[in-house]
Amino acid sequence: MILVLLIGLAFVAVAAGLFARALLVSRRYASHAVTNIGEYGFEADGAATRTTRNHSAAGRPTMRERVDSMATAIGASMSGRVGSMSEESLRARLMAAGYYTTPPGRLVGYQVLAACVAGGFTVWWAFAKGVNPLLGLCFAVVALLVGWTLPIVYIKRKGRLRGEQIDYEMPELIDTLVTTVEAGLSFSASLQVAGRRFRGPLGEEVRLTLQEQSMGLALNKALGNMLLRCDTPSVRSFVRSILQGDQLGVSIGQTLRNLAHEMRARRRHMAEERAQKAPVKILFPLVLFIFPALMLVMLGPAAIRIAGIFD
Numbered sequence: 001m002i003l004v005l006l007i008g009l010a011f012v013a014v015a016a017g018l019f020a021r022a023l024l025v026s027r028r029y030a031s032h033a034v035t036n037i038g039e040y041g042f043e044a045d046g047a048a049t050r051t052t053r054n055h056s057a058a059g060r061p062t063m064r065e066r067v068d069s070m071a072t073a074i075g076a077s078m079s080g081r082v083g084s085m086s087e088e089s090l091r092a093r094l095m096a097a098g099y100y101t102t103p104p105g106r107l108v109g110y111q112v113l114a115a116c117v118a119g120g121f122t123v124w125w126a127f128a129k130g131v132n133p134l135l136g137l138c139f140a141v142v143a144l145l146v147g148w149t150l151p152i153v154y155i156k157r158k159g160r161l162r163g164e165q166i167d168y169e170m171p172e173l174i175d176t177l178v179t180t181v182e183a184g185l186s187f188s189a190s191l192q193v194a195g196r197r198f199r200g201p202l203g204e205e206v207r208l209t210l211q212e213q214s215m216g217l218a219l220n221k222a223l224g225n226m227l228l229r230c231d232t233p234s235v236r237s238f239v240r241s242i243l244q245g246d247q248l249g250v251s252i253g254q255t256l257r258n259l260a261h262e263m264r265a266r267r268r269h270m271a272e273e274r275a276q277k278a279p280v281k282i283l284f285p286l287v288l289f290i291f292p293a294l295m296l297v298m299l300g301p302a303a304i305r306i307a308g309i310f311d
Contacts, residue, residue: 067113068106070109070113071106071107071108071109071110071112071113072103072105072106072109073109074105074108074109074112074113075103075104075105075106075107075108075109075110075112076105076109078105078108078109078112087104087105090104090107090108091104092228093107093152093155093156093159094107094155095228095229095230096159096162096163096229096230096231097155097156097158097159097162098158098159098162098201098204099155100208100229107151107152107155110151111147111148111149111150111151111152112148114147114148114150114151115143115144115145115147115148116147117147118143118144118146118147118150119140119143119144119147121143122136122139122140122142122143123136123140125139126139126140162201162230163230163232164232165200165201165202166201166202166205166230166232166234166235167232167233167234167235167267167270168267169198169200169201169202170202170234170235170238170263171260171263171264171267172198173194173198173202173206174238174256174259174260174263175260176190176193176194176197176198177190177191177194177256178253178256178257178260180193180194181252181253181256182253187219187242187252188210188213188219191206191209191210192210194206195207195210201230205226205229205230205235208226208229209222209223209225209226210222212225220243220246223239223242223243224239224243226239227239233266234263234266237259237262237263238259238263241255241256241258241259242255
């Protein structure tokens with residue numbers, strides 16, 4: 001019990017130290033993120049505008065800004081100390097999830113904070129319930145591992161869902177490009193029309209690609225950056241087809257038309273694949289929940305009568 005108490009006090013001390021450090025961290029991280037958003041011309045659901053407005057109205061950083069600053073400071077202090085942390089891989093995951101201006105160190109800081117909170121709460125619970133110290137220590141270790149992996153799991157899941165949404169909307173984007181290109185517009189002008197029309201992750205990627213092009217990047221380079229941000233099958237086929245068509249001199253309209261047909265066939269195959277997986281996925285709830293309830297309703301009265309006869 002004393003060991004669990006000491007571990008809990010250590011977690012409390014670490015949490016207090018991190019919070020005190022967050023209060024002393026400069027506000028340059030939040031202002032730097034807002035500056036990057038302004039440079040790219042990208043704004044996710046007005047979050048940057050609301051953050052700046054709240055900051056100027058209140059005259060002091062919000063709680064979200066303080067937590068972000070604390071996580072950024074923790075990640076910066078741990079940079080290079082853990083070999084498994086790769087800034088390139090973390091940045092790729094953040095960009096795939098739509099967090100373009102979030103530094104990788106902030107994600108590492110959130111991992112540390114989540115691990116400390118989960119471990120401290122588990123130790124407090126074990127001490128309050130009078131759990132065996134060895135068992136409480138095991139629970140604390142498991143909570144630390146869960147807290148450490150939870151932010152990464154969240155980022156991966158959000159990136160996967162975002163990629164699936166982009167793949168689902170890609171045929172509509174290509175249809176729009178085909179219509180506008182065959183109407184006489186250039187490919188860049190067609191992208192601008194599509195960027196004004198589409199919303200969600202795909203519209204964000206198109207607008208960010210256009211903003212990079214307006215800042216001086218070539219169209220091929222901007223499309224390559226789009227592929228780096230969201231490396232999904234549909235985006236990969238789209239970018240490679242455009243680049244190959246530009247290099248070989250193939251008509252952009254015919255290339256986009258063939259690509260639209262291919263992507264619609266791919267989306268149909270994905271729907272058929274999900275439909276074929278449905279019986280397997282429904283098997284587990286059917287066996288664990290539906291069959292026991294049916295057996296209870298059908299055999300329950302008979303079992304009660306048989307038990308009454310033997311009594």
